Amino acid sequence: xxxxxxxxxxxxxxxxxxxxxxxxxxxxxxxxxxxxxxxxxxxxxxxxxxxxxxxxxxxxxxxxxxxxxxxxxxxxxxxxxxxxxxxxxxxxxxxxxxxxxxxxxxxxxxxxxxxxxxxxxxxxxxxxxxxxxxxxxxxxxxxxxxxxxxxxxxxxxxxxxxxxxxxxxxxxxxxxxxxxxxxxxxxxxxxxxxxxxxxxxxxxxxxxxxxxxxxxxxxxxxxxxxxxxxxxxxxxxxxxx
Amino acid sequence: xxxxxxxxxxxxxxxxxxxxxxxxxxxxxxxxxxxxxxxxxxxxxxxxxxxxxxxxxxxxxxxxxxxxxxxxxxxxxxxxxxxxxxxxxxxxxxxxxxxxxxxxxxxxxxxxxxxxxxxxxxxxxxxxxxxxxxxxxxxxxxxxxxxxxxxxxxxxxxxxxxxxxxxxxxxxxxxxxxxxxxxxxxxxxxxxxxxxxxxxxxxxxxxxxxxxxxxxxxxxxxxxxxxxxxxxxxxxxxxxxxxxxxxxxxxxxxxxxxxxxxxxxxxxxxxxxxxxxxxxxxxxxxxxxxxxxxxxxxxxxxxxxxxxxxxx
Numbered sequence: 001x002x003x004x005x006x007x008x009x010x011x012x013x014x015x016x017x018x019x020x021x022x023x024x025x026x027x028x029x030x031x032x033x034x035x036x037x038x039x040x041x042x043x044x045x046x047x048x049x050x051x052x053x054x055x056x057x058x059x060x061x062x063x064x065x066x067x068x069x070x071x072x073x074x075x076x077x078x079x080x081x082x083x084x085x086x087x088x089x090x091x092x093x094x095x096x097x098x099x100x101x102x103x104x105x106x107x108x109x110x111x112x113x114x115x116x117x118x119x120x121x122x123x124x125x126x127x128x129x130x131x132x133x134x135x136x137x138x139x140x141x142x143x144x145x146x147x148x149x150x151x152x153x154x155x156x157x158x159x160x161x162x163x164x165x166x167x168x169x170x171x172x173x174x175x176x177x178x179x180x181x182x183x184x185x186x187x188x189x190x191x192x193x194x195x196x197x198x199x200x201x202x203x204x205x206x207x208x209x210x211x212x213x214x215x216x217x218x219x220x221x222x223x224x225x226x227x228x229x230x231x232x233x234x235x236x237x238x239x240x241x
Numbered sequence: 242x243x244x245x246x247x248x249x250x251x252x253x254x255x256x257x258x259x260x261x262x263x264x265x266x267x268x269x270x271x272x273x274x275x276x277x278x279x280x281x282x283x284x285x286x287x288x289x290x291x292x293x294x295x296x297x298x299x300x301x302x303x304x305x306x307x308x309x310x311x312x313x314x315x316x317x318x319x320x321x322x323x324x325x326x327x328x329x330x331x332x333x334x335x336x337x338x339x340x341x342x343x344x345x346x347x348x349x350x351x352x353x354x355x356x357x358x359x360x361x362x363x364x365x366x367x368x369x370x371x372x373x374x375x376x377x378x379x380x381x382x383x384x385x386x387x388x389x390x391x392x393x394x395x396x397x398x399x400x401x402x403x404x405x406x407x408x409x410x411x412x413x414x415x416x417x418x419x420x421x422x423x424x425x426x427x428x429x430x431x432x433x434x435x436x437x438x439x440x441x442x443x444x445x446x447x448x449x450x451x452x453x454x455x456x457x458x459x460x461x462x463x464x465x466x467x468x469x470x471x472x473x474x475x476x477x478x479x480x481x482x483x484x485x486x487x488x489x490x491x492x493x494x495x496x497x498x499x500x501x502x503x504x505x506x507x508x509x510x511x512x513x514x515x516x517x518x519x520x521x522x523x524x525x526x527x528x529x530x531x532x533x534x535x536x537x538x539x540x541x542x543x544x545x546x547x548x549x550x551x552x553x
Contacts, residue, residue, distance in 0.1 A: 003342065006338070006341050006342060007342075010338050014327075014329060014330075017329065018329065082325060082326065082327065082328065083321060083323045083324070083325040084325040084326070084327060085325075086286075086291055086319075086321045086325050087319075087321075087325045087339065087342075087386070088342075089290070089291050090289040090290055090291050090314055090317065090319045091314060091339075091342045091343055092311045092312075092314040092315040092342075092343065092344055093311075093342055094311065239291070239292050239293060240292070240293060241252070241292075
């Protein structure tokens with residue numbers, strides 16, 4: 001536990017001291033601000049609007065496909081490049097502790113960024129009175145969604161010593177996971193259901209409606225745990241090479 | 242303290258290290274020597290638990306490096322060949338972090354960190370970013386992280402590579418000072434470094450142990466002869482004939498130095514079993530030649546190294 005906390009603390013500090021987190025956070029907020037405006041303020045694109053968070057959180061899920069790998073890309077790639085992976089690997093720290101420690105640091109960054117978007121919620125409350133239920137569930141959902149994508153990004157980072165390669169691989173993996181349901185649409189019966197169920201966005205919809213379904217929570221947590229497991233496995237495989 | 246039994250390591254199909262076995266006792270200072278690509282770093286990476294051996298058994302103080310890896314790793318301080326540094330951290334925070342990762346608790350981390358900063362003479366750079374440091378200082382930071390937790394075993398892979406000569410001298414001095422407290426394994430292809438620090442040398446060539454002994458024993462083993470140089474003023478030819486009569490002398494080379502006082506340098510090779518220095522000086526005095534220098538050369542590690550690694 002102590003080792004996990006040590007690594008998380010160090011990585012979080014590095015995030016806050018490096019420009020990358022601010023660039024990612026700034027871009028993320030800029031884009032969500034745009035989504036917020038088009039979904040809330042009546043305009044040419046969207047003449048009838050609703051006072052809820054669904055309008056901007058729905059497209060925000062797509063942002064994670066690009067932004068999560070950007071957050072996680074340095075976690076292993078940079079260690080590999082600096083040679084510090086050798087230090088971690090020869091310290092009395094388990095591989096799984098390294099993985100979880102780093103993952104939690106990226107989660108802290110992602111949650112911080114998501115918390116910044118609560119500013120929009122304040123704006124909504126200032127001008128109308130939305131339902132609290134769907135709002136909370138949607139935010140719960142988007143956090144789970146983000147946590148799942150971070151895990152995929154972390155796995156991608158463990159594959160390469162090059163941050164750009166890691167980010168691209170992460171994004172490709174997430175795109176596959178997001179649009180696998182279009183494969184489901186082409187099929188019928190059980191295979192179709194399986195592919196639909198595997199898609200990242202398929203499980204998000206309920207959250208925006210105010211429905212907290214155990215299945216959806218389990219899905220996102222499974223993705224997160226599965227890819228953390230893959231990451232650990234990959235580190236162990238790399239030792240043996 | 243460190244024991245390797247029939248260790249083999251394959252990279253894919255390529256055997257980097259084949260069937261090596263050796264034992265390093267507590268407190269020993271051992272130099273791992275070998276040409277580039279001989280398997281030195283691979284051997285060290287296995288000892289530190291960075292990579293497991295393909296076959297064989299490796300234990301640190303009785304702990305198996307694969308199955309009891311965490312226990313074994315606690316005993317080790319390691320400086321890899323490319324000094325692994327988080328360049329965006331300050332010297333102090335880096336050392337502190339590494340110390341904590343190696344299990345030091347919050348209570349004693351500060352005194353330990355201050356201690357290694359002092360030992361490695363990093364006091365003035367405590368709060369500097371590592372990215373701003375020169376190569377020699379980075380090397381010292383690397384050594385500091387390797388010793389912060391006072392490991393029983395210290396593994397240094399090419400600790401003086403790529404730094405300027407002044408800093409090489411300082412780094413060697415630093416390592417020599419450390420050697421009393423740890424079992425030290427040092428790899429190098431710079432031979433004087435090994436001969437000045439280490440008690441025992443393991444020569445690795447093409448993934449196998451080519452020799453393992455003290456430097457003195459190695460030189461006699463390989464050569465069976467010792468070497469001395471003498472500078473003498475006098476007639477070169479007559480000196481040579483007289484010196485050749487001394488018992489034990491095998492061969493004499495000479496070359497005349499053209500300088501203010503014309504003297505000749507004689508390079509004398511003799512059997513290792515007899516010390517001919519007394520006889521040589523007696524001969525010189527008896528013949529009233531001028532003696533400028535008499536120096537025993539031994540067999541340099543370079544000679545030994547070349548002999549061992551090229552003879553096969």
